[in-house]
Amino acid sequence: MATREQKDQKIAEIKESFAKAQVAIVSDPTGLSVEEITTLRRKLQKEGADYTVVKNTLAIKAISGTEYECLGDLLKGASAIAFGFNDQVAPAKVLADFTKEVEKAEVKGGAMDGKVLSVNEVKALAKLPSKEELYAKMLGCINSPASGIVGGINGVMSALVRAIDQVRQQKTA
Numbered sequence: 001m002a003t004r005e006q007k008d009q010k011i012a013e014i015k016e017s018f019a020k021a022q023v024a025i026v027s028d029p030t031g032l033s034v035e036e037i038t039t040l041r042r043k044l045q046k047e048g049a050d051y052t053v054v055k056n057t058l059a060i061k062a063i064s065g066t067e068y069e070c071l072g073d074l075l076k077g078a079s080a081i082a083f084g085f086n087d088q089v090a091p092a093k094v095l096a097d098f099t100k101e102v103e104k105a106e107v108k109g110g111a112m113d114g115k116v117l118s119v120n121e122v123k124a125l126a127k128l129p130s131k132e133e134l135y136a137k138m139l140g141c142i143n144s145p146a147s148g149i150v151g152g153i154n155g156v157m158s159a160l161v162r163a164i165d166q167v168r169q170q171k172t173a
Contacts, residue, residue: 007058014054014062014081023084023112025091025122026074029053031104037080040105043094048086054079067114074108074116088112089128096126 002010018024029037041051056075063069071081084091092110099105110117110125117125129137 010055011058011062014052014059015066017050017052017081017083018063018066018068020085021068021083022086023088023091023110023125024068024071025082025084025095025110025117026071026108027080027082027095028078028106028108029080030078030106032102036102036105040094040098043098044082044091047084047090047094049082049084049091049094051080051082054081068111070114070116071109071111074110079108087131089125089130092122092126092128093130096123 032040037051037053044051054075056077056079059075059079059081060072063071082091082095095105095107099107107119107122109119110122112125
């Protein structure tokens with residue numbers, strides 16, 4: 001049995017993860033093997049996220065007084081939390097893909113910006129484009145008018161060059 005000091009240390013670790021997280025997604029790890037949990041954890045770590053199996057009572061104490069306090073209702077039964085530190089979408093995407101691969105995995109819900117996310121909202125979050133994709137689309141929108149202007153100028157210059165070439169050919173003939 002864990003000592004009071006060990007429990008306090010675990011609560012502090014969980015609280016620190018919540019403090020750094022942009023999003024927290026609660027799932028049910030029941031039926032997952034250690035190997036499957038490790039695989040999921042590695043996939044999340046590649047995306048700047050983490051996955052922790054938690055004891056509900058310790059997690060509830062850790063979220064007390066934070067913006068993630070709304071997760072209290074989801075912390076029933078076996079629970080594990082995916083924390084997204086760099087991106088809000090990446091953990092949802094990784095968990096959605098993992099639940100498709102491993103049917104035993106189940107998402108309970110999540111929290112972001114102090115609001116509870118239902119299972120459907122977590123799935124919708126997973127369908128959003130990543131930050132990199134959004135940046136690429138935004139840059140494409142910014143570059144589009146400039147590309148149009150360059151294309152228009154090139155078209156005018158090409159037409160002028162063809163017209164001058166036609167005049168040259170007529171004068172030499």
